[in-house]
Amino acid sequence: MAFHVIQDLPKPEEMLGELPLPDALKTVKKLRDKQVSDIIRGASSAFIVIVGPCSAHDADAVCEYVSRLARVQEKVKDRLMLIPRIYTNKPRTLGTGYKGMLHQPDHMGKPNIVKGIQSLRQMHIRAINESGLSAADEMLYPGNYPYVEDLLSYVAIGARSVANQQHRLTVSGLDIPVGMKNPTSGEVRVMLESIYAAQHSHVFVYNNKEVCTDGNPLTHGVLRGAVDPSGIRVPNYHYEDLTRISHLYLKQDVQNPALIVDVNHDNSNKRYEEQPRIALEVMKSRRINPDLNKIIKGLMIESYLVGGRQEMNGTTYGQSITDPCLGWDETERLLLEIADEVD
Secondary structure (H helix, E strand, C coil): CCCCCCCCCCCHHHHHHHCCCCHHHHHHHHHHHHHHHHHHHCCCCCEEEEEECCCCCCHHHHHHHHHHHHHHHHHHCCCEEEEEECCCCCCCCCCCCCCCCCCCCCCCCCCCHHHHHHHHHHHHHHHHHHHCCCEEEECCCHHHHHHCCCCEEEEEECCCCCCCHHHHHHHCCCCCCEEEECCCCCCHHHHHHHHHHHCCCCEEEECCEEEECCCCCCEEEEECCEECCCCCEECCCCHHHHHHHHHHHHCCCCCCCCEEEECCHHHCCCCHHHHHHHHHHHHHHHHHCHHHHHHEEEEEEEECCCCEECCCCCCCCCCECCCCEECHHHHHHHHHHHHHHCC
């Protein structure tokens, strides 16, 4: 075996005991969990916007961003539910590059997963405390979820993970909304199968235990575009795409059908400046089609304090070191425009 043990990880209950979420913030999170869940269930007409940096590598910049977001949330609280992206695990297509705070708490330092778990918990707790906003993160490693289960109000399953059995079964045991992205191939069928699987009960092995889950009725779809066999990026946010996919979705035997549209990634052809145009096109599609208005519950936007991206050794505060993001001024303007489009 070519595995070399570096260090043992603390048990999740030990880490949660070492860095607990204060009781007052547990109350904040519980309320926000209900608000997000009500939107997915159709009990609330508010619109979800999951917005923030591609990856969270600097706690100070992330918390400043989330605090700015909280001020916008107050302005649009009757129409939008803003969920900050605080993504601490990054999938890498080629396996190289920055893998997120979980791996590298210091993005210029060596990997240290124990310190990474401590750092990401500290950042999430600080963000909730300073802003009152609980966040979203991507579940890249299902076994790591117990380290953050008390912190998140939304979980995303990425395009590279959505067909994975362990991800699907783990989601079936969560009690918060989980968005299943369509795979990079664009196969909507795979996304729908993943939703179906996660909404049902399962018995399986999870963190060295045999467990049984209840199924997660809040599991739903996320459209993020695709890449065709020749490597060409193909969007799936246009009116025709949304109506076709919604029709397929509504034919499935699933609860609470809902779609979130990711306006970056392959939907923007990796052109982050296109996100406002795409977001407003999706909002127009909702406005002119009552069925789309009902099923499209939100958007995902990649945004940070400073627009664009920099290399890992860059020194620009509040700028992404992974995918380029929309800058703050454009983001604030876009959020207010989205709010104006919500009934």
